[in-house]
Amino acid sequence: MAQIAFEVLVVLLLLIANGVFAMAEIAVVSAKKTRLRRLAEQGNVRAKLALELAESPSRFLATVQIGITLVGIFAGAFGGATITAKLAPWIARADFVAPYADQIAFAVIVTVITYFSLILGELVPKRLGLSNPEGVAMWVAQPMNWLSNLAGPLVTFLGVSTEGLLRCFGFKPKEEMTASEEEVRALMQEGFRAGALNKVESHIVHSALELDQLPVHEIMTPRGKIIWLNQDDPHEQLWHKIVVCNHSYFPVYAGNRDQVAGFVSVKAIYANLAAGVTVVLKNLVTAPLVVPESQNVLQLVETFKQTGKHIALVTDEFGHIVGLVTLNDVMEAVVGEFPTPEQRAKPSAKKRDDGSWLIDAMIEIEDLERNLPGFKIRDGTGAEYQTLAGYVLKHFGHVPHEGESFVEQDYVFEVLDMDGHRVDKVLVLTASTADT
Numbered sequence: 001m002a003q004i005a006f007e008v009l010v011v012l013l014l015l016i017a018n019g020v021f022a023m024a025e026i027a028v029v030s031a032k033k034t035r036l037r038r039l040a041e042q043g044n045v046r047a048k049l050a051l052e053l054a055e056s057p058s059r060f061l062a063t064v065q066i067g068i069t070l071v072g073i074f075a076g077a078f079g080g081a082t083i084t085a086k087l088a089p090w091i092a093r094a095d096f097v098a099p100y101a102d103q104i105a106f107a108v109i110v111t112v113i114t115y116f117s118l119i120l121g122e123l124v125p126k127r128l129g130l131s132n133p134e135g136v137a138m139w140v141a142q143p144m145n146w147l148s149n150l151a152g153p154l155v156t157f158l159g160v161s162t163e164g165l166l167r168c169f170g171f172k173p174k175e176e177m178t179a180s181e182e183e184v185r186a187l188m189q190e191g192f193r194a195g196a197l198n199k200v201e202s203h204i205v206h207s208a209l210e211l212d213q214l215p216v217h218e219i220m221t222p223r224g225k226i227i228w229l230n231q232d233d234p235h236e237q238l239w240h241k242i243v244v245c246n247h248s249y250f251p252v253y254a255g256n257r258d259q260v261a262g263f264v265s266v267k268a269i270y271a272n273l274a275a276g277v278t279v280v281l282k283n284l285v286t287a288p289l290v291v292p293e294s295q296n297v298l299q300l301v302e303t304f305k306q307t308g309k310h311i312a313l314v315t316d317e318f319g320h321i322v323g324l325v326t327l328n329d330v331m332e333a334v335v336g337e338f339p340t341p342e343q344r345a346k347p348s349a350k351k352r353d354d355g356s357w358l359i360d361a362m363i364e365i366e367d368l369e370r371n372l373p374g375f376k377i378r379d380g381t382g383a384e385y386q387t388l389a390g391y392v393l394k395h396f397g398h399v400p401h402e403g404e405s406f407v408e409q410d411y412v413f414e415v416l417d418m419d420g421h422r423v424d425k426v427l428v429l430t431a432s433t434a435d436t
Contacts, residue, residue: 063148232254
């Protein structure tokens with residue numbers, strides 16, 4: 001009885017050894033080379049060995065297969081020949097099966113060994129290998145390397161034979177595939193579902209991957225919403241517009257807005273004022289960066305990096321200025337809610353900290369009434385115009401100039417910016433605020 005127990009223990013150990021080889025195989029094959037490479041670069045010797053095994057599949061698989069084959073042979077032979085001989089006499093004690101005792105004993109041993117071979121030698125070890133492939137790969141790397149060196153000639157022979165046969169079938173080793181954009185997206189979704197990434201991180205990654213498909217014209221500020229400076233305007237008028245708009249850079253034109261002189265920074269104007277130098281706008285402008293509206297945002301980022309600028313004018317195919325784009329627009333496309341072109345083109349009304357309103361003159365009259373408390377278009381007059389620009393033109397009776405204003409219903413309407421003959425921006429203040 002003790003001898004049978006010993007023999008069973010030997011078979012059990014052989015099955016466990018088979019499991020170790022199976023676990024090593026699935027772990028090394030499944031391990032991410034990028035993680036192993038990063039650990040190896042940090043000085044992890046086991047990660048370096050595991051990476052060498054992963055990058056030499058023929059040598060590694062030949063080593064594993066030698067081990068599995070030898071273990072399988074010994075387990076089958078030992079169990080079938082030895083334990084069967086011990087089990088048959090026990091079965092033969094039953095007279096009705098005595099003639100078939102050897103066959104029954106063999107079938108029982110084969111069934112039991114097959115079961116435990118599947119459980120201990122394949123399924124459980126492979127699940128363990130898949131649960132932590134990099135960790136298991138590093139754990140088995142050294143023993144696998146020793147075995148490979150020990151069986152070096154046989155491993156080399158099997159590896160060469162494998163490669164030769166694959167070439168006969170026209171197989172050519174492929175270069176290591178890098179993760180595709182679709183795979184990165186899938187990983188981000190899986191990371192978000194697993195809780196490894198939060199919603200903001202997932203959104204940023206997805207938005208960044210779309211930059212090469214996003215044209216500049218979808219994130220730019222349309223021409224009608226740009227605040228321009230005329231280089232020939234007096235300083236008082238320029239300074240009023242700069243303070244009201246609260247931008248850091250302004251495009252400057254000479255004559256008309258298709259003749260762009262460049263950009264001027266508020267910092268440069270401040271520096272001249274601080275030094276007591278008269279501000280001459282045309283002396284402060286810098287050459288404009290111009291990009292086509294068809295350029296994608298990823299190319300725009302590269303352009304910004306190469307030029308060191310973070311603001312550019314956008315032109316159409318005919319060379320006309322159609323908008324303005326900044327690095328801030330790029331950041332909004334990545335980290336903020338991506339607005340549709342219709343949302344960007346919609347006229348806006350922004351309330352400033354001092355209680356005044358900076359309003360796009362193309363805003364609908366109904367929207368204007370909703371934004372300005374107590375303001376109401378008189379019945380019968382609204383049919384003559386639909387926008388704030390029409391309301392202003394109706395009031396003046398002529399095309400106004402920048403700086404002209406009028407008071408209506410306790411509000412002061414000041415023409416802040418003109419686009420040719422069109423009213424572009426209007427500053428609206430309460431009459432009491434304007435008096436102070």
